[in-house]
Amino acid sequence: MERRSFEYIVIGCGGIGSAALYWLSKRVGAGVLGIEQFEIGHSNGGSQDHSRIIRTAYHDEMYTKIVADTYTAFEEAEKESGVKLVHKCGGLLIAKKGETDDVATKYANAMASQDLPFEWLPGNKLKEKFPQFEHTENHVAVYEKDGGLVDAAMANAVHIQLAKGNGAAVIEHCPVNRLTKQTNGQTTVHTTKGNFTCKKVIVTAGAWLNQVLGSIGVHIPVYVTQEQVTYLGTPHVKDFVKEKFPIFIYHSKDHDMYALPLHGNTGFKIGIDAGGPVVTAGTRNFTPDPVREKKCLDFIQKILPKALGPILYTKTCLYTMTPDRNFVIDTCHRQGHENVIICNGAGHAFKWSALLGKILSEMAIDGRTQYDIAAFTMDRDAISNPNYKTTIFEGGSLSGGKDHANDSKSKL
Template identity: 65%
Template sequence: MTMTSDNHMRTFYEYIVVGCGGIGSGALYWLSKRVGPDVLGLEQFQLGHERGGSQDYSRIIRMAYPDDMYTKLTPHTYTAWSEVERESGLQLVYRTGGLSIGEKGVSDHITSEYARAMAANNISYENLTGRQLHERYPQFTLNDNLVAVYQKDGGIVDAALGNSVHVQLARGNGATVIDQCPVTRLSRDAGGRIAVHTTKGIFHCRKVLLTAGAWMNHVLGSVGVHIPLYVTQEQVTYFGTPHMKDFTKDRFPMFIYHKADYDIYGLPIHGNSGSKIGIDAVGPVTTADSRTYEPDPVREKIVIDFLQTTLPKYLGPIIQTKTCLYTMTPDRHFVIDTCRKYGWDDVIFCCGAGHAYKFASLLGKILSELAVDNHTQYPISPFTMEREAISNPNYKTDFHMKGNSQSKL
């Protein structure tokens, strides 16, 4: 357990953030800018643990989304990260350029959707033929059957560093962060405030911000709320390419390649790792408690076969296949709401739906505004828990997005 000595005896905070992963650490930071020492972060494991969704060298960040609700937010996410970079003096976002690649007659309607959403939101982009793609990035084999949309701001965000920077800046602003401290439940105390029960004692606060990822329903359950969430075990593989120079951040972009049945994505080398590749949302459904950390050799083979034909120099010996959890809603869109319908308008929660790291800082800012101001300046109305995908138990789940793949990574 980590605790600042001057806060040792303190049990009341205006705000308590439950879960200090990507989004929770963002909420801590943005809240601490508003309220200084009046915020407490509680994390069940050690800070920086690898059991959730946010701990890796890199995550994709991009302006381009195939729909408006995220494309309206993406410019703000860059702004939020740049404020964190300015305050910490550390670079977190690398604009490598980003590609959305489709196959003619198979998945080019998806690249067209990216282009449409960007045009509608005044984001500049370029259409590339397969030949232009190869000319600009000869690492891709020449394939006239491909089309691509290029956006210059696409790139990577250093997730592991982002989390620790958020936490360190928050502590610098006076926030308290206690790790190895699971929250077991919430209840109403005699004064009408929230009692946050943990294995280390009870804390009290005016508002709770719940950012518990795959464990969300464990805590929500104690206030009578259940969100339909599907936890899947995903994985990424790092290859020790001998052609490192071809895959540095200044020579190679982040890419998402839309196959007929799924999306494959890749990121340039960042940190003490190799070329990185993964398949979006094809992992088995599991739970945070029953998941394994075992790589799936079938998915490793799929990406190797893909690379052999499309991006052969990316390959090398496997350095590591890292498993990780997606926590997805039935429509794969975020949920950002309060539990007001259940009498808990002072409990605010956020589910990232398996594509939220790029937004982690912005979501933290949004949550801080909801907590302090009771409203946010950002357009989050599509993410209400009242929508059909969350409120209708018969809603047809389509989070795998197979057959009409539209990666949200």
């Protein structure tokens, strides 16, 4: 492309990056460039699929105090595009009494602190509300009517297309080699397709985050895992459409399971949260793990047998997680690169992608954001302390988080 100088550049155009590109373009038009190392809409990272969970239920006020704004951010793109992205089919957080019900209580308390509506369901009420479930007598659940799913692939495409409509440029198949700071304070992005210069650069590169940041002496302690979801061809299709069945997360003492109703294909979607092996972006493969497939089938057999059916397919993706499983949203000013802005979604950010894109655009253009992101800076112990104990569950080791510290140090 002929133009080489922009006001703002976004590196990585997945869920968060495409949203950042969109929000930047709303204010600066053609002054923004998105750079993607693969093709737009690729499935190499963690941003692609038919559906992703969206919910107001979260374990900590750092999230619940801004969670409503992520719905509003998606609504902006829906209004401009005329495309429905968020489907509120309801959401459940299910826990077993005496094992993980403390987790459900923590979620309920965090929601109550922000006046977010929810309903506490003992096991009999859970089955009464959703008769598809079985053997719920020893369980409790937190139900939220605003939970649901985001059409992930559609959201990414809409953000990119609206950004282009505002004048933004996007270049694909363009890996970034390094960043350098110029004497005038601007940043040059060195790529396989030449160099591009800008006032501010936003790095939303997922599993490739440190490959970009390493050139300016910045390292975020993240570990990458290869995750997967399985789509089941349930014969009881009508019982699991999103008009009749919610998304749900099941907190067990060993793994967190999650499931979504039919959307985008005829499959009922089931997965294990953060249950995959530690890999790198270069060493991962796309081969499903039959052991984790079986765990999903065994789980469904116990609590939701009518959802069982033949495996349509299993799809892999990557989680790029911080040691405390919380976001990183910050600038690299500590290393003398205040014009480099970074965002890591810690393996649970797609539901937040529209809002995170807005936050990043405000940081780039205004130098600050209206949203409270103090808990997500690099100053916290989980990022600055190399001895911090790594956990894989949202909210720490509430459900007996597994320690990946040794794996992440030796393999990443």
